Amino acid sequence: MAISFAVTIWLIVLATIYLFSGQMGWFPPQVSEHGGAIDDQFFYTLIVVGVAFTLAQVILGYYVWRYRSSAHKEVTYTHGNTKVEIVATVVTAVVFVTLAIMGQKVWAQLHLQGIPEGAIKVEVTAQQFAWNIRYPGADGQFGRTIPQLINDQLNPVGVDPKDPASEDDIVTLNRMAIPVNRDIQITLRSKDVTHSFFVPALRFKQDTTPGMAISSHFKALKIGEYEIACAELCGIQHYKMRGFLMVMSGEDFAGWLKEQSEY
Ligand SMILES: [Cu+2]
Structure with a gap:
């Protein structure tokens, strides 16, 4: 009986390793400059967690079998082993802190480094349940916005027509075009909830x-078309x-912007 329990545990471990070893295709191929570093970080974390998981489950199976019930054995109690507990805690802490520091490096590259010069500006204003995408137009400056001017159909982000910088602003719905191989400065805002x-x-x-x-x-x-999803449960139609x-060539992007500005 005990041996079948142990074997069941080991089979579950094997099936889990198989599923996680790239057989599930849970990420689409990545297409950004920083994406490789994120995938590497994810991979290292998965390896570390995978090794710890496998070791723990193999040992669990072993003890299930080793200490199976036996008429001749007496039960003994243990109060633990301080040395083992200290070693296990320190090793775990070192591994987790190291992984966290490695992850911070990737995160900081994205969020703390200054915006590269010459970046294309795009502003995204989220609302229940759409994405308003705004481009600054030829002047490279976003016009002022005033919340009172927001009108879901006519002026979804409340652009102030009195500001000269707003004249050439372009606002599109749910479709965001960018040129390939160019730095994009994205500014994210919300009209209602997170x-x-x-x-x-x-x-x-x-x-x-x-x-x-x-x-x-x-x-x-x-170049290609990729999905934008809302990753925060934001209301009944979140889905x-x-x-x-839409990642385009430079010329296609210029043409697309021109097309949008003619509306
Ligand atoms: Cu949302």
């Missing part, structure tokens, strides 16, 4: 918080909050 701007293919995810304009940057390296990121 949303999260998530582009799995870019390995980019950032909350949008009402009252804040959160700036970050990324660079897409491959509908879907947009598309």
